[in-house]
Amino acid sequence: MPEPGEGGGERDALADVIRTLREPPPIGAEFDARVMNAVRRDRPPGVWARAWEWLGEPRTVAFSPAAGLAMAAGLLLVVAATLRLIDQPTGGGAVAGSAETQDVVNGAARPVAMPAPASAQRIRFVLYARDAGRVALVGDFNGWDASATPLRRAATAGVWTVEVPLVPGRYTYAFLVDGTRWVADPAAPRAVGDDFGTPSSAIQVPATSPGGSSL
Amino acid sequence: MKTSGSWTVHAGLAGRSGAGALALRLALLIAAVPAAGAAQDARLAARLDPATRTAVEATIDTARSRGLPVEPLAAKALEGASKRAEGARIVAAVRALAGELATARDALGPSATPAEIVSGASALRAGVSAATLRRLRATRPAGPVTTHLAMLVDLIGRGVPAESASVATLVLAGSTIGDADLMAVRRLVERDIALGTPPAAATSVRVSAAIQDALRATTNVPGVSRAPKRP
Numbered sequence: 001m002p003e004p005g006e007g008g009g010e011r012d013a014l015a016d017v018i019r020t021l022r023e024p025p026p027i028g029a030e031f032d033a034r035v036m037n038a039v040r041r042d043r044p045p046g047v048w049a050r051a052w053e054w055l056g057e058p059r060t061v062a063f064s065p066a067a068g069l070a071m072a073a074g075l076l077l078v079v080a081a082t083l084r085l086i087d088q089p090t091g092g093g094a095v096a097g098s099a100e101t102q103d104v105v106n107g108a109a110r111p112v113a114m115p116a117p118a119s120a121q122r123i124r125f126v127l128y129a130r131d132a133g134r135v136a137l138v139g140d141f142n143g144w145d146a147s148a149t150p151l152r153r154a155a156t157a158g159v160w161t162v163e164v165p166l167v168p169g170r171y172t173y174a175f176l177v178d179g180t181r182w183v184a185d186p187a188a189p190r191a192v193g194d195d196f197g198t199p200s201s202a203i204q205v206p207a208t209s210p211g212g213s214s215l
Numbered sequence: 216m217k218t219s220g221s222w223t224v225h226a227g228l229a230g231r232s233g234a235g236a237l238a239l240r241l242a243l244l245i246a247a248v249p250a251a252g253a254a255q256d257a258r259l260a261a262r263l264d265p266a267t268r269t270a271v272e273a274t275i276d277t278a279r280s281r282g283l284p285v286e287p288l289a290a291k292a293l294e295g296a297s298k299r300a301e302g303a304r305i306v307a308a309v310r311a312l313a314g315e316l317a318t319a320r321d322a323l324g325p326s327a328t329p330a331e332i333v334s335g336a337s338a339l340r341a342g343v344s345a346a347t348l349r350r351l352r353a354t355r356p357a358g359p360v361t362t363h364l365a366m367l368v369d370l371i372g373r374g375v376p377a378e379s380a381s382v383a384t385l386v387l388a389g390s391t392i393g394d395a396d397l398m399a400v401r402r403l404v405e406r407d408i409a410l411g412t413p414p415a416a417a418t419s420v421r422v423s424a425a426i427q428d429a430l431r432a433t434t435n436v437p438g439v440s441r442a443p444k445r446p
Contacts, residue, residue: 140290143258144297170334170365172294182298189372189405192341195291195308196298202337202372204365206394 120165121205125173125185127151130158132177137162139173139200146176168207174200262293267302271309283316284329287336315339322348323360334364341368342377347385354388362394363387366401373405374414383422390429400425 125137135151141164142148151160160175172191175183184190184199191200259268271292275285291312295305319335320327322345327335335348351360363384370380387397400421407417 138297140287140294144290144293146297169330170337170361172290189369192337192368192372195311196295196300196304198298200294202369204362204369206362206398 117167120167122163123166124161124163126161127175128158129160129177134178135160136176138176140171141166166205168205170204172200172202259292262296264302267305270306274309274313278313283320284332287333288313318345323352330361334361337368338364341371343367343381347381350385351388354385362397366397369401370418373408375418376415379415379418383418386422390426392425392429
């Protein structure tokens, strides 16, 4: 049997040990920061970071000579198509028509391939040329390309028309009848300075045109 | 290397130095972007003979270095090419336009927008004096004058004498009449001319009416009464 005094001393010492063990360990002020840094360091990379890594990751690609030739041909086609786009005189397509008869029809279909800017307004150009076989609209807005903007026959005999989206600005243009005869728009102001001996017309597309404008 | 009928290409940039890999990646990205700035040269190269193109491009480069809008110069050259003009005539037209753009910019001031400069050049070509452009800018030092210049040129194109059109435009510029009303005035003048009114008279009548309407509108504001007429 242990002595009462000795047993009490051991119990007290054991209680001290238990109390010490139960106390939370001391945590420094920088502990949270270290934990968060570790978490951020272990987070998976984002889409762009993975894409960047993918670009630089070495890999082995095997392809047959036929496939290589096909890829080369495809690359040439892409380059040719890009050069063709660069050669397009205008980015947004273009237009022309009688200033007196022009309409602004926002949101309608356009006869051009490139998307028109949001500020573009559809302008209708009209020419009466009863004996014409073909009529083209040619001007600043399509790089003076006679093949870019052909007019279509309207239901009324002899009337040719086309609509084109134009961004605000001033444009010089003319109609080319049957590929040889330049005709100014009889309903629009004449462009000043016929530098090349053929008449042209001018149209001003205003920045805001609530009901269409021919200034 | 080649393996059993196939070409094997070892591709990758990771093995290169950091700066070299970065440069190569940037080069790949840049090469993927179309050279939009080459559009003008491509158009001219496709439509002009080499000698004409060289002369036109020299004029365009000079204009660009002076801060002038250059697209009208390219358009003028393309117009000449489309109309099958001789090279010398195309070059002369482009140089003349470049001179008018420079004069217009000088008259309208350094703050003139490209649209104002282009319209100013058209006005000069139509017979408007540089002094008129300066007076127009002085009348509207802060506001745009593109619409005024367009109206001025179009009136002259309809047969209104340059002096009459200039006076009318300056009067309108000094009023509170906005761009939409300016366009309305121009349409009315054109209609009157089409109906047989002499161009100068049509301009004078319509501009006077527009000024009176503007004055009436400003004096009819609620709470503001018109000054009584003297007997």
